[in-house]
Amino acid sequence: MPTEKWEPPPGSWASSAARRRNMQAIRSRDTKPEQLIRRLVHAQGLRYRVAAKPLPELRRTADIVFRPAKVAVFIDGCYWHGCPEHYVPPKTNSGYWSDKVARNMARDRDTDRRLSEAHWTVLRFWEHESPDACALQIADTVTRIRASS
Numbered sequence: 001m002p003t004e005k006w007e008p009p010p011g012s013w014a015s016s017a018a019r020r021r022n023m024q025a026i027r028s029r030d031t032k033p034e035q036l037i038r039r040l041v042h043a044q045g046l047r048y049r050v051a052a053k054p055l056p057e058l059r060r061t062a063d064i065v066f067r068p069a070k071v072a073v074f075i076d077g078c079y080w081h082g083c084p085e086h087y088v089p090p091k092t093n094s095g096y097w098s099d100k101v102a103r104n105m106a107r108d109r110d111t112d113r114r115l116s117e118a119h120w121t122v123l124r125f126w127e128h129e130s131p132d133a134c135a136l137q138i139a140d141t142v143t144r145i146r147a148s149s
Contacts, residue, residue, distance in 0.1 A: 033127040034063050034075045040135035046142055048073075054120055060111050064138070069145040070120045073138055074111075077127050080104055086128060121145060 029051040041048065041064065052065040054072040062072035078086035082101045090097040112122045121141060125134045 029061075029063070031075070031077070031127070033131065036131040037073075037075060037125070037134050037138070038064060040131055041138050044135065044139045046139055054115055055118055058111070058114060060107070066142050069142050069149075070118075071123065071138075071142050071145060072115055072120050073123045073125070074108070075125050075127060075134070076108070081108060081126075083126050083128070085126075 038048075038050065046066070049065040049067065051061050051063065052067075053060065054062050054065050054067075054070075063075045064073035065071070066073075076083070079088075080101065082105045087101070108124070112124070115122050123138060123141060125137075
């Protein structure tokens with residue numbers, strides 16, 4: 001029986017079946033850094049929404065949202081968001097992936113701007129940052145904002 005050559009679906013970014021499987025396995029939410037930070041924030045008695053839209057009209061979600069305090073928290077992956085310390089340009093299909101990361105970074109700045117204009121506090125952390133330090137900064141920010149309201 002002849003084996004068929006794998007063809008990516010029309011318009012697909014996948015260069016091979018293995019690459020497609022690999023990319024589909026990458027989580028967009030509930031990553032280990034997110035879960036650890038959420039656990040630490042929850043242990044401090046704070047309650048929040050997970051993977052929620054801070055602004056209903058904005059088609060973007062924050063990793064952790066404190067609605068009444070208007071605090072949106074993003075835990076950005078080093079590769080996908082272009083970490084200045086850890087981002088390594090891809091060796092295969094580099095044009096596509098470099099453009100993708102650049103678009104992600106531009107969207108992050110646009111999201112920050114839109115949320116700030118709507119009087120939200122935006123906190124961004126890299127996945128490699130200390131979860132304890134991130135959780136402490138989140139708790140301090142939310143507590144300070146709640147106290148001043």
